[in-house]
Amino acid sequence: MPQPLLSVRGLTTRFRTERGESTAVDEVSFTVDAGHTLAIVGESGSGKSVTALSLMRLIPNPPGRITAGEVLFEGQDLLKLPDAQMRAIRGDRIAMVFQEPMSSLNPALTVGLQVAEPLQLHRGLPWARAYEQAKALLAKVRIPDAASRLHTYPHQYSGGMRQRTMIAMALACSPRLIIADEPTTALDVTVQAQILDLLKELTREAGAALILITHDLGVVARYADAVVVMYGGRIVEQAPATELYARPRHPYTRGLLASIPRLDGEAGARLVPISGQPPDLARLPPGCAFAPRCGRADASCQTTRPALREVAAHHRSACHHDGD
Numbered sequence: 001m002p003q004p005l006l007s008v009r010g011l012t013t014r015f016r017t018e019r020g021e022s023t024a025v026d027e028v029s030f031t032v033d034a035g036h037t038l039a040i041v042g043e044s045g046s047g048k049s050v051t052a053l054s055l056m057r058l059i060p061n062p063p064g065r066i067t068a069g070e071v072l073f074e075g076q077d078l079l080k081l082p083d084a085q086m087r088a089i090r091g092d093r094i095a096m097v098f099q100e101p102m103s104s105l106n107p108a109l110t111v112g113l114q115v116a117e118p119l120q121l122h123r124g125l126p127w128a129r130a131y132e133q134a135k136a137l138l139a140k141v142r143i144p145d146a147a148s149r150l151h152t153y154p155h156q157y158s159g160g161m162r163q164r165t166m167i168a169m170a171l172a173c174s175p176r177l178i179i180a181d182e183p184t185t186a187l188d189v190t191v192q193a194q195i196l197d198l199l200k201e202l203t204r205e206a207g208a209a210l211i212l213i214t215h216d217l218g219v220v221a222r223y224a225d226a227v228v229v230m231y232g233g234r235i236v237e238q239a240p241a242t243e244l245y246a247r248p249r250h251p252y253t254r255g256l257l258a259s260i261p262r263l264d265g266e267a268g269a270r271l272v273p274i275s276g277q278p279p280d281l282a283r284l285p286p287g288c289a290f291a292p293r294c295g296r297a298d299a300s301c302q303t304t305r306p307a308l309r310e311v312a313a314h315h316r317s318a319c320h321h322d323g324d
Helices: 048-055 083-089 111-123 127-140 159-171 189-206 217-223 241-246 251-258 299-303
Strands: 006-017 020-032 037-041 064-073 094-097 177-181 209-214 226-231 234-240 309-312 315-317
Touching: 006 048, 020 048, 020 064, 020 234, 037 048, 037 217, 048 064, 048 177, 048 209, 094 159, 111 127, 111 159, 127 159, 159 189, 177 189, 189 209, 189 217, 209 217, 217 241, 217 251, 226 241, 226 251, 234 241, 234 251
Parallel strands: 037 209, 037 226, 094 177, 177 209
Antiparallel strands: 006 020, 006 064, 226 234, 234 315, 309 315
């Protein structure tokens, strides 16, 4: 069997806080194959974005640190590489699209300069050639009149165009893996669909793998091959996307799916919210982190952490009552 492009094993990331140490990512393991899309799903504070930043080794230290695990990319453990080697990989073989482009793009530099910079830095292209490729990249992500847009600034773009610019920057060096962290935040529904369609289409053309981080399970059905559901810094369920939607096993996953509006539902049908609040990562209970919000929780859920175990072919769930 061919090796996965990315294999994450037991990844653990902790932060020091005024209230003690917080485990934001707790023994997370998953794989991503070349050409496939993996979605990481969960509420705010579930550990999705910290997982992405850990993969890129962008955790600020202090207060954070990666305390355990392996991140094997093309056979190399990224966590063991010297800083200089890791910097050479970022933006080249692995690229990231951040959720808020205005905080990632430099407002004082033109769009053309920012799209051309990875080509000059990682490929050593002269600026003139890098600018020509930047123009082609802007056209590829369907920014109109790309030639004149090279000389404009991020504040002159709409939110959707700024996110397209981020995608152009990510694609500049033909990376093997793209990590998109909530790439459609604050965009209207029509633009969201355009951005996600574009990401999927361009990664498929390039044969790149895509990790799509989102809080919206409704988005995932159309774009992902496999899904990882996170809660309280831990993986509570993972499965192929079609399997997860057809047969969700964990109560949290079922709750997320029940809260999605459905076009085929009855008129006036109410959404079913998940009661309670996400857990405090600095004060996680000894048992299942979802127990305080779960209608099926019993004494074992309060005291014993459920293991993530296989419940069907390629389908794993962390629930004491799975199959009840």
